[in-house]
Amino acid sequence: MKWTWDKSDAVLMCGMVSAVGAMAVSTLVSCSCWLLFILLWGVFAGIYIISAALEVSPEGRCVLVTGCDSGFGLALALHLNNLGFRVFAGCLLAESGGEGAKQLRQVKSGKLHVLQLDVTSPKQISAAVEQVKKIMPKGEMLWGVVNNAGYSTYGEVEWVPIDIFNKALQVNTVGLIAVTKAFLPLVRKAKGRVVTISSGLARMAAPMRSPYIVSKYAVEGFCDCLRYEMRAWGVKVSIIEPGNFIAATNIFTKKGIEDTAEIMWKQMSEEVKKDYGRSHFRARVDLMKKYANTGDTDLSPVLHAFTEGLVQRFPQVRYNPMNLYFRARLFVATHLPEWVYERLYIQ
Missing domain, CATH: 3.40.50.720 (NAD(P)-binding Rossmann-like Domain)
Structure with missing residues (x-):
């Protein structure tokens, strides 16, 4: 199993749920909140990691x-x-x-x-x-x-x-x-x-x-x-x-971006061309090329x-x-x- 950011997020979520659970239990029962938190986090995270590692076979x-x-x-x-x-x-x-x-x-x-x-x-x-x-x-x-x-x-x-x-x-x-x-x-x-x-x-x-x-x-x-x-x-x-x-x-691609720009400019109404201006249009096209x-x-x-x-x-x-x-x-x-x-x- 490859470790990913998604799995890190899931383990952190297990920690958050464990913290809430530990605080809730500690208010009802006299016990160490920190110890319970660590125990719950370990259990929940372990269950998640094991379940994430289970896979089906590609055969058939x-x-x-x-x-x-x-x-x-x-x-x-x-x-x-x-x-x-x-x-x-x-x-x-x-x-x-x-x-x-x-x-x-x-x-x-x-x-x-x-x-x-x-x-x-x-x-x-x-x-x-x-x-x-x-x-x-x-x-x-x-x-x-x-x-x-x-x-x-x-x-x-x-x-x-x-x-x-x-x-x-x-x-x-x-x-x-x-x-x-x-x-x-x-x-x-x-x-x-x-x-x-x-x-x-x-x-x-x-x-x-x-x-x-x-x-x-x-x-x-x-x-x-x-x-x-x-x-x-x-x-x-x-x-x-x-x-x-x-x-x-x-x-x-730069060519694709330019081709799209040409199509857009040709099909734009004169009112839209005037309101936005050629310089603003070209600046946005150039920004897309950098992107x-x-x-x-x-x-x-x-x-x-x-x-x-x-x-x-x-x-x-x-x-x-x-x-x-x-x-x-x-x-x-x-x-x-x-x-x-x-x-x-x-x-």
């Missing part, structure tokens, strides 16, 4: 991963294959010469299967379900669906064309829901897992990212509802909320979170693979008054 279990053309999806498909899972890697460009699909097909493994899968295409989703049923050997089960496919963009609300908002919602939310619904009967039979990538920005919004953030807030709500509904079926639903991994995934070079370059924290969501017997509801800066920012955003978060982080 299959996992579907969407968005395997690059980034997290590509790396995760290879990682899960190495662990022993049968992996169905959905790629947008599987039939169009995509580099990710080519790399996956070069792997010498009988348990790694590349599927053509555009999550916005009902036809391709249905075809993928049939392929999985056909390929999956008798005695194996679809243990997990990993919703990883995504689309990211930027821009202030008045700058972004409505079709870009629609695209973000179609890929990040509606397509995700469609894939989940299509494969859920198979996952229910296996009492398996649905693991979905969201974002740290789904719990702490920021300017210039509204299309992306709107879609990710919706993903969080969908996964929460699904988790409640799937309890009766024994299916566990987890959300991955990464910090900034732009430098590792290349989800933003594109930031973030963690190591994908392993996210891959580990995905893996734990699939193999832990008692998976977390939310995994937060992010550095200390983003963990502190998330805490401020979710536990302190709004004005504190805005004063500290919103420019």
